[in-house]
Amino acid sequence: MRHYSPPPSHVTHPGVVVREITDKFASAVKKPGELVKDEHFTLFEAVSALEIMDPKMDSGFLAEGESLDEEYDVSRDLLPEEILGIIDQLFCLETLLTSVYVEAILNPTPTNITEADFARDPKLRDEQPKLLFILRAYCVGLLKACHLVNELVKAEHYYETFVTTFQARKPQPLVFIRSLLQTLLIKDRFVLGTYDARQIIDQDLALTVLPWGKQIDPSYVNVEVPSDPRHQIAAQMANFRARITEPYLDIFRIFCQNRCRVRRTLCHSIHEWDMLQAEVEEIDQLLQVTLDEKPLTTDRGDIGYRLPLSSWAYLYKLRQMEWIVQLGFELAIYQPDELAGMYWYLNYLAKTRAQHGDRIKAFTSRALSQGRQAGGYTAARDREYMHSLSYIRATMLDAACTWEFADGLCCLYTTLQRLGLVRPFGPEPRPYSDDERRYRIRMRPFAAIALPQLPTFDEFTRAASQPETGIPDLLKYAGSAIAGARKGYEALAKLPDQQAFCIRSGDRWRAEVHACQKAAIAAGVAVTQLAKAFDAAAGVVDGGEGERAAEGEASLDVGLRVEFPEPGTGYHDWWIVPRLIPTTSEKKST
Numbered sequence: 081m082r083h084y085s086p087p088p089s090h091v092t093h094p095g096v097v098v099r100e101i102t103d104k105f106a107s108a109v110k111k112p113g114e115l116v117k118d119e120h121f122t123l124f125e126a127v128s129a130l131e132i133m134d135p136k137m138d139s140g141f142l143a144e145g146e147s148l149d150e151e152y153d154v155s156r157d158l159l160p161e162e163i164l165g166i167i168d169q170l171f172c173l174e175t176l177l178t179s180v181y182v183e184a185i186l187n188p189t190p191t192n193i194t195e196a197d198f199a200r201d202p203k204l205r206d207e208q209p210k211l212l213f214i215l216r217a218y219c220v221g222l223l224k225a226c227h228l229v230n231e232l233v234k235a236e237h238y239y240e241t242f243v244t245t246f247q248a249r250k251p252q253p254l255v256f257i258r259s260l261l262q263t264l265l266i267k268d269r270f271v272l273g274t275y276d277a278r279q280i281i282d283q284d285l286a287l288t289v290l291p292w293g294k295q296i297d298p299s300y301v302n303v304e305v306p307s308d309p310r311h312q313i314a315a316q317m318a319n320f321r322a323r324i325t326e327p328y329l330d331i332f333r334i335f336c337q338n339r340c341r342v343r344r345t346l347c348h349s350i351h352e353w354d355m356l357q358a359e360v361e362e363i364d365q366l367l368q369v370t371l372d373e374k375p376l377t378t379d380r381g382d383i384g385y386r387l388p389l390s391s392w393a394y395l396y397k398l399r400q401m402e403w404i405v406q407l408g409f410e411l412a413i414y415q416p417d418e419l420a421g422m423y424w425y426l427n428y429l430a431k432t433r434a435q436h437g438d439r440i441k442a443f444t445s446r447a448l449s450q451g452r453q454a455g456g457y458t459a460a461r462d463r464e465y466m467h468s469l470s471y472i473r474a475t476m477l478d479a480a481c482t483w484e485f486a487d488g489l490c491c492l493y494t495t496l497q498r499l500g501l502v503r504p505f506g507p508e509p510r511p512y513s514d515d516e517r518r519y520r521i522r523m524r525p526f527a528a529i530a531l532p533q534l535p536t537f538d539e540f541t542r543a544a545s546q547p548e549t550g551i552p553d554l555l556k557y558a559g560s561a562i563a564g565a566r567k568g569y570e571a572l573a574k575l576p577d578q579q580a581f582c583i584r585s586g587d588r589w590r591a592e593v594h595a596c597q598k599a600a601i602a603a604g605v606a607v608t609q610l611a612k613a614f615d616a617a618a619g620v621v622d623g624g625e626g627e628r629a630a631e632g633e634a635s636l637d638v639g640l641r642v643e644f645p646e647p648g649t650g651y652h653d654w655w656i657v658p659r660l661i662p663t664t665s666e667k668k669s670t
Contacts, residue, residue, distance in 0.1 A: 154184045154198040157209040221629035262336040277325040289388040343407040347525040353397040361390040398433040410653035415504045420493035426488035434479035449670040481568035488561035555611045569597035599651035613638040
C-alpha cells in the first residue's frame, strides 16, 4: 500500500503577509561550537545553554566504545616485582576501593573466604597464575584488618578513653593543643571526620541499654508507610537523636578543657541532661505502646517498664554528677571538715548508679532470655548481648568500688572530726558562714536536679555525722568498706582490656585503678592505726576496760595529728587519704 504526503496548506487571510526567511535564518546562525551572545542573550545564559554530552564540556560523556568499567584483567600473570609494587601501593592508599584488585574481591560481596578471590568462576580460579595467590592473601588480610578496626572504633568507648588518657597527662596539655584536640575530635557533628553522631549514639545505646534493640534497627529508616510500626519507631528515634546529639557530643568537648572548666561546665551539663531525661521518657512511653512492651516482674515485685532511652540518659547524668564531686576533691575545693559530708554524698551517688545498673541488667537479661526462646537467634546476636552484659558488670563494679571507698572515708573523717583532729583552714569560728550556708553552696549544682533527689540539710548532716554510732563501730564500718573497695579494685585491675572497655588506653586506665588501690590500702592502714590509738587511749582512761560513752569520746587524746597531702601528691587526686602522725614521737624528738 502506498503512502501519500498531504499537500502543503495554503492559508490565506486578508491581513497576513507571508515572507520566506529560510535563507536569511541559515546565513545568520553561527557554526556549531560557537557561542551565541548579544545584548539580550548574555554570556552566562550562553554557557548555561551548552548542550549536555558535548565531549568538550561534559566530563561524564562517553565516546563510542568507551565504558565506565575498568578494562583491566585482574587475573593476568604478574611479575614478583609488580606484585610487591601493588602491595606497597595498597599499603599507602587512603581509599582502598580505588584498587581494581580490591574491587574485584568485594564485587559482588563474597559470602565466604573461598569466594573472596579475583575470579568467581571455579574453573577460572584454578587457571589463575600461582603468584596471584600472594596478592589475594594480602588483599583479603588488608580488608579484614580494616573491618576489625572499624568494628573496634564503633563498638568500644574509644573516644572517651582517648580523651581521658590525653587529659590525664601531667602537666596538662597547653590551651592550643586542647583546642586542637576538640576540633579534630568533633567537627560539624562528625567524630574524627568520619563517623556521624547517629553511629556513635546507636553503638552506645546498643552497648548500654539496647543490645539488638528494635529502636536502633537501621532498616526501619527505609519504611515509609506511616501506619507501619517500624516507620513510627524510626520517626520517634529521629526525634530522640535530634534532641540528644548536641548534649552527647558536648561531653567529649567538655573533657578537652582544663580541669576547673571541666567541673564548671559539668555543673551546667547535668541540668540539661535532667531535662533530657524527662523529655526522653515521653519518647520511651510512645515507643512502649508501639512495641507493646510488658513490665518486668521479679521475685521482689514489679519494677516497672524498661524505658531504655531515659535509663541511658539517667546513667550519663549520674556519672556526670559523680565527676563533679570527684573533681571537687581533685581541685581542693572542700575544706577538711567538709570531707566527711562530701564523701557521703559521693557514696550516695555511686550507690544510686550501682542500683540503676542492676535495673538495666535485669531488663537486658530478660531480653536475652526471650531472644533465646524465640526463633532466629544467632551467634552475632548472642555476642552483642554478652558484650552489653559485660559492660554493665564493669560499670556496676566501678560504682561499687566508688561507693565502698567513699563510705569508708566518710566514716574515717567523721571519727577524726569527733576526736577534734580535723579542723578547717583559716580562722575559727568562721565569721561569714555556717554549716547550712556551706551546704547550700556545695549542693547548688544539684539543687534543681529531680532525680536523684537532693537530701535536705538535716538528712545530709545526720547521714554524714552518724550521731547514733560510736567510734569503735564507725572504725569497724570504715575498715570493712575500704577492704571491700580494695578487693573491688583488684578485680577491676585483672579485667582484660576488652572486658574493662579500655581498648588502646589499657595501660593508663590500669595505672589509674592501681592508684585507687594504693589509696585504699593507705586508707586501711590509717583506719587500723586510728583504731589502735583509740583503743589504747580508751583503755588508759577507763582503767583498761576500753568502753566509753559516745558523749565522752571527743575528750580522748589519741596521740595523733592529721596531715593532708598537697593536691597532686597523693596516691589519687579523688581519694584524699590523711596521714596520721603520732605526737608522742614528736615530743620525744624535741
